[in-house]
Amino acid sequence: MKLTNEQVLQAMLCMTRQCWEQGMAAQALLETGQRELLELVVYDMVLRQSQDGRLCNVENTPAITDSAFCVPAVQAVADEQNNREYREAVDKNITFFLEQADRADDGTLFHMIHTKEIWADSAAFLPYALAINGHREEALRQIKGICARLYQEESGLYYHIWDDAGRNYMRPLAWGVGNGWILTGLMRLLLIWDEEGPERKWLENRFYDLLERLLKLETQAGGFADILDQPDSFAESETAAMIAYVIYRSVKENLLDDTYLYTADRIRSALHQKVTAAGLVMNAASSPAFDRPGTSVECQAHFLLMEFYYENVRIS
Numbered sequence: 578m579k580l581t582n583e584q585v586l587q588a589m590l591c592m593t594r595q596c597w598e599q600g601m602a603a604q605a606l607l608e609t610g611q612r613e614l615l616e617l618v619v620y621d622m623v624l625r626q627s628q629d630g631r632l633c634n635v636e637n638t639p640a641i642t643d644s645a646f647c648v649p650a651v652q653a654v655a656d657e658q659n660n661r662e663y664r665e666a667v668d669k670n671i672t673f674f675l676e677q678a679d680r681a682d683d684g685t686l687f688h689m690i691h692t693k694e695i696w697a698d699s700a701a702f703l704p705y706a707l708a709i710n711g712h713r714e715e716a717l718r719q720i721k722g723i724c725a726r727l728y729q730e731e732s733g734l735y736y737h738i739w740d741d742a743g744r745n746y747m748r749p750l751a752w753g754v755g756n757g758w759i760l761t762g763l764m765r766l767l768l769i770w771d772e773e774g775p776e777r778k779w780l781e782n783r784f785y786d787l788l789e790r791l792l793k794l795e796t797q798a799g800g801f802a803d804i805l806d807q808p809d810s811f812a813e814s815e816t817a818a819m820i821a822y823v824i825y826r827s828v829k830e831n832l833l834d835d836t837y838l839y840t841a842d843r844i845r846s847a848l849h850q851k852v853t854a855a856g857l858v859m860n861a862a863s864s865p866a867f868d869r870p871g872t873s874v875e876c877q878a879h880f881l882l883m884e885f886y887y888e889n890v891r892i893s
Contacts (some may be wrong), residue, residue, distance in 0.1 A: 585857075586611075588855060588872075593864070596631075598875060599618065599622055599633050600643070600645075601874060602874055603622065605881045605882050609882065619651050619663065622650070623666045626670070630644075631644040639689050642688055642702075645703040647670075652664075667710065668710075674707065675707075694740055697756065700720055700724070700758050700759040709769060733790040735751065737749075752805070753816030756816070757816050763780055764784060794806070801820070818879035821844045821883045824838070829890040
């Protein structure tokens with residue numbers, strides 16, 4: 578990796594990480610081939626598994642679906658090492674999703690315990706974690722349930738949080754990162770959904786439509802507003818990294834043709850201007866509330882994923 582990327586990685590690993598942040602960091606390590614670091618991160622995710630099965634349960638978090646971020650990395654290490662303990666840890670987490678987690682009448686999982694909230698964040702890994710463990714019908718039910726509630730027909734974008742109890746939006750905003758979670762979640766499902774048919778067609782339609790809607794909102798500076806349809810909101814970095822990552826990986830995996838690379842290169846170039854000498858990717862929707870400019874583990878991770886596929890799409 579280039580020096581800049583090594584610094585971004587180091588900065589990411591020095592940041593405080595909640596469950597989904599540990600999972601997103603692990604996913605970056607998994608996809609970029611950082612196996613020694615990945616094994617250490619996975620060890621701690623399994624160590625912190627709660628009795629109900631949720632991996633990496635930091636401080637007894639009330640989150641239901643955040644542990645899905647951790648499943649693919651733990652599963653990958655379990656398979657590579659033939660590690661029975663890790664395999665059982667994955668199975669226990671999947672059982673929690675299938676049998677114990679609070680859900681709406683149509684089966685869509687809520688995001689937080691003791692609430693009826695459905696968040697865009699759940700789309701990133703919950704459906705994928707279910708699908709790679711053989712529960713494809715359930716995976717499709719989850720992604721459809723999330724998208725149905727959050728989709729805004731007028732804009733083609735997605736709001737962030739729906740409350741099933743009040744039957745209204747708790748955060749009626751087209752948040753860039755929230756739309757990025759849905760975009761990356763759709764991509765991951767498409768990459769493993771080999772069967773042709775209406776299910777794959779639905780995933781393709783949602784994925785391509787959202788990507789095109791997002792690209793139309795790219796600013797002249799090569800970035801994206803934190804609230805996508807509010808250009809006076811700050812220029813947010815993680816959304817840009819997510820979109821560039823999706824383009825580079827999708828071109829490599831033949832989901833997109835290489836005409837998209839010019840756009841991704843422009844977004845990537847603008848994003849590089851926001852990286853400090855210490856490796857911090859600035860102007861991300863910032864931890865801990867993600868409602869102001871700053872830094873976050875997940876932005877660092879998406880920057881690393883963007884860089885990895887930028888380099889690899891050109892040698893494939």
